[in-house]
Structure formats: C-alpha cells, structure tokens
Amino acid sequence: MEGRRLLEDDREPVGFDWARLASVKPADLGLRFGFGAVIALLASVAGTLGGPRFGGLFLAFPAVLPATLTLIEKKEGTTKAWADASGGTLGALGLGAFAVTTVLLLRWNPAAALLLALLAWTVVSAGLYFLFRASGLFLRQDRLVSKARS
Amino acid sequence: MSISSVLLKALVGGLAVVGFSLIGHGGHPKRFAGLVSAAPSVAVASLAITVVLKGADATVPYAQGMLIGSAGMVAYCLASLYLIERLHALVGSILAWLAWLLVAGGLYVALER
Numbered sequence: 001m002e003g004r005r006l007l008e009d010d011r012e013p014v015g016f017d018w019a020r021l022a023s024v025k026p027a028d029l030g031l032r033f034g035f036g037a038v039i040a041l042l043a044s045v046a047g048t049l050g051g052p053r054f055g056g057l058f059l060a061f062p063a064v065l066p067a068t069l070t071l072i073e074k075k076e077g078t079t080k081a082w083a084d085a086s087g088g089t090l091g092a093l094g095l096g097a098f099a100v101t102t103v104l105l106l107r108w109n110p111a112a113a114l115l116l117a118l119l120a121w122t123v124v125s126a127g128l129y130f131l132f133r134a135s136g137l138f139l140r141q142d143r144l145v146s147k148a149r150s
Numbered sequence: 151m152s153i154s155s156v157l158l159k160a161l162v163g164g165l166a167v168v169g170f171s172l173i174g175h176g177g178h179p180k181r182f183a184g185l186v187s188a189a190p191s192v193a194v195a196s197l198a199i200t201v202v203l204k205g206a207d208a209t210v211p212y213a214q215g216m217l218i219g220s221a222g223m224v225a226y227c228l229a230s231l232y233l234i235e236r237l238h239a240l241v242g243s244i245l246a247w248l249a250w251l252l253v254a255g256g257l258y259v260a261l262e263r
Contacts, residue, residue, distance in 0.1 A: 009179045009180050009181070010179055010181060011179075012178050012179040013178075014177075014178070014179065014182050015177075015178055016173075016176045016177055016178075017176050017177075017178060018176060020175055020176045021172060021175060021176050024172065024175055029168050029171070029172075032164075032167050032168055032171045033164040033165065033167060033168050034164065035164075035167065036163045036164040036165075036166065036167025036168065036191060036192055037160040037161065037163055037164035037167075038160070039163065039192050040159045040160045040162070040163025040164065040192050040195065040196050041156060041157075041159070041160040041163075043159075043192070043196055043212075044155075044156045044159050044160075044196070045156070047212065051211070052208065052209075052211035052212045052215065053211045053212070053214050053215040053218075053258070053262070054215060054258065055212060055215060056211060056212035056213060056214060056215020056216040056217075056218075056219065057215045057216070057218055057219040057222070057254050057255075057258055058215075058219065059190070059192055059193040059196055059197070059212065059215070059216040059219060060190075060193065060216050060217075060218075060219030060220040060222065060223045060254070061219060061222075061223075061250065061254075062188070062223055062226045062227075062243075062246075062247070062250060063192075064167055064171070064187075064191075065187055065188075065226070065227075065230070065243055066239070066240065066243035066244050066247075068171065068174075068187055069187075069230065069234065069239040069240075069242075069243045070239045070240045070243065072180075072239070073234075073238065073239035073240075074239075076180075078234065078235060078238065078239065080180050081234055081239045082231065082234055082235060083179070083180035083181045083184060084174075084180055084181070084183065084184035084187055085184060085187070085227055085230045085231050085234055085243075086181050086184060086227075086231060087180070087181040087182060087183060087184020087185045087186075087187065088184045088185070088187035088188045088227040088230075089188075089224060089227035089228055089231065090184075090185055090188075091184065091185040091186065091187055091188030091189060091227075092188040092220060092223040092224040092226070092227050093224060094185070094188065095188050095189075095190055095193075095216075095220040095223055096217060096220040096221065096224070098190045098193065098194075098216075098220075099190075099193075099213055099214075099216045099217035099219075099220050100217060102197060102210075102213040102216070103210060103213045103214055103217060106197075106201070106206045106209055106210050106213060107206045107207065107210065110198075110201040110206045110209070113206075114194055114197060114198055114201075117190070117194075118190070118194060121189065121190055125185045125188070126182075126185065129181065129182055129185060133181075138181065141231075145228075145231045145232050145235075146235060147235055147236060
C-alpha cells in the first residue's frame with residue numbers, strides 16, 4: 001500500500017465524474033450482474049431451504065466485492081483496491097442501519113420503509129466517511145491495519 | 151416460492167448491483183466510492199419483491215437475517231483490508247469470506263438457539 005498515493009487520493013474533493021462511466025467495459029458490468037443475480041438466487045434458495053432469517057443472511061453477503069476489488073487492483077493498483085475496501089467498511093456499517101430501519105418500519109409501510117432504509121444507509125455511511133475524513137481516523141485505521149504503517 | 155419469482159429476484163438483484171457499481175465507478179475519491187461496495191443493492195431488490203409477493207410480515211425475518219449478515223459484512227471488509235495488501239485482491243478478498251462466515255454464521259447460530 002503506497003501511503004503517499006492514498007493520501008493524494010484522499011485529498012481529492014468528493015464528487016462524481018460522469019466521463020468515467022464511458023470507460024466501463026460491458027464485460028465488467030456483465031460480471032457484476034452475474035454475481036448480483038447469483039447472490040439474489042442464493043438468498044432465495046437459502047430462504048426456502050433454511051428459513052427466511054437464514055436466507056436474509058445472504059442479502060448482506062459480499063459476493064460482488066472480490067470481483068470489484070480484483071478489477072480495481074488490475075486497473076488502478078493495490079492501493080486503490082485497499083481504499084475501496086476501506087470505504088466498504090463504512091458502507092457495511094450503513095448496511096446495518098439499512099437492516100435496522102427495515103426491521104423496524106417494514107410492517108408500518110413497506111415502500112416508505114425501504115426508501116427510509118436506503119436513506120439510513122446513505123446518511124450513516126456518508127456521515128461516517130466525512131467524520132473519518134475530517135478527524136484523521138482514516139490515517140489511524142491505515143496505520144493500524146497496513147503492514148507499511150504509513 | 152415459484153421459479154419465476156426466484157428468477158425475477160435474480161434479474162432485479164443483478165440490475166441493482168450494476169446500477170450501484172456504476173455509481174461507485176464514477177465516484178471519487180476511491181474511499182468515498184468504496185462506500186457503494188457495501189450498498190444494499192441485492193437486499194433492496196430482493197426485499198421489495200418479497201414484500202410484493204408475500205407481504206410485510208413474511209419479509210421482516212429476511213431483514214432480521216440481513217442485520218446479522220451486515221455484521222459479517224463489516225468483519226469481511228476489515229479482514230479484506232488486512233489481506234489485500236498481503237495476498238493481493240483476488241486471494242485476499244476471497245479468503246476474507248471466512249470472516250463473513252465466522253461472524254454472520256456464528257451470530258446466526260448463537261441467536262437462533
């Protein structure tokens with residue numbers, strides 16, 4: 001993991017680059033579609049065979065991440081794959097907020113519950129990102145986990 | 151559950167993953183884009199279809215299972231951070247599935263007892 005490259009990347013302003021979408025290869029999208037379809041299939045089958053709570057486990061299974069991280073490493077290097085996984089950790093905490101919101105509100109109004117759950121995921125994961133970014137917690141996390149200790 | 155509903159979940163789940171991955175692809179910096187790697191793409195598609203087909207009461211246990219799975223997802227991401235740098239993305243991110251299995255599986259077994 002190259003600490004300097006990570007630091008440069010972290011200093012980039014948060015935003016969305018529409019031009020980058022043009023560089024997405026259909027094969028990469030096909031791969032992600034395949035992984036997504038398989039995990040949805042697996043959750044359904046697991047729910048039928050082992051009960052709905054068991055099937056629900058697989059709705060939070062990181063099926064697509066190995067493909068995503070491998071593609072990022074191949075194209076942009078290990079440091080960028082590391083950064084993606086680092087953001088994924090905060091996104092995963094947001095996933096917990098999504099699930100809690102769904103459990104609490106689904107019986108009240110299913111459509112509103114799913115929309116509010118998506119909002120909860122966005123607020124928690126993005127909120128944690130900005131907190132980590134502003135407070136230097138990313139740097140502490142990197143020092144704790146990285147063998148480079150940069 | 152009928153085969154057509156399972157296939158519908160697979161189709162919508164796959165499309166949701168593609169949609170979220172495009173958001174991640176265009177986003178920057180990388181750590182921010184990485185948030186989308188753990189987006190509830192399959193979950194939102196699958197839960198929505200389950201609600202339509204079976205109703206809210208039957209869908210809640212799926213969300214409860216997902217809550218347990220999300221603890222495994224946090225463990226997975228932390229483990230992959232450690233392993234990617236040492237073993238590279240392909241091996242590291244696949245080996246990190248063990249962390250998901252241990253945490254999600256362990257919590258499920260403990261809570262279902």
